[in-house]
Amino acid sequence: DVKVTQSSRYLVKRTGEKVFLECVQDMDHENMFWYRQDPGLGLRLIYFSYDVKMKEKGDIPEGYSVSREKKERFSLILESASTNQTSMYLCASSQGQGNGYTFGSGTRLTVV
């Protein structure tokens, strides 16, 4: 089974801090994604990557950046955390269209 591992389940950070959320997948998938999930809004795509060092903006990239230096690792960076970035962050990976995405367990980030 594909495993997508997110480094932290819960995280509390202060406003203005630089925050790194790490995601690692173990099945050599080409595509990796970062979503945030908020009640009533579903999952919204922040960034995705279809190859090493490649990145594409999703629907809500403002305030975020990403890094993909190795195929298995996709990092989400909050340059200067703000309270409106308090959310559940979900990483996913996939191989091609039509194949299901495999999600990590999520990181619940609270910015205070």
Next chain:
Amino acid sequence: GQSLEQPSEVTAVEGAIVQINCTYQTSGFYGLSWYQQHDGGAPTFLSYNGLDGLEETGRFSSFLSRSDSYGYLLLQELQMKDSASYFCAVILFNDMRFGAGTRLTVKP
């Protein structure tokens, strides 16, 4: 851009059949997927429709009509464990966009 609409909540009784509809507006559409998410859990893949018609996987079936920009998830013989949120998602060239989700509550 993309937009997907699905009902926010559905309630049904154990053993019944329930249908969750999804309408979408998008460009570059490749297919429609459905995901299930239990409280506190990660979304898990249920089905994918790349072509029009019905796909069946056990108690769950999913349907797509490209001409109507419409799909649905059909859950049969409902069980208590089916209480969860269900998301439709449009598959684009390199990524996927989700609807806001439907909260299904199964009652005894």
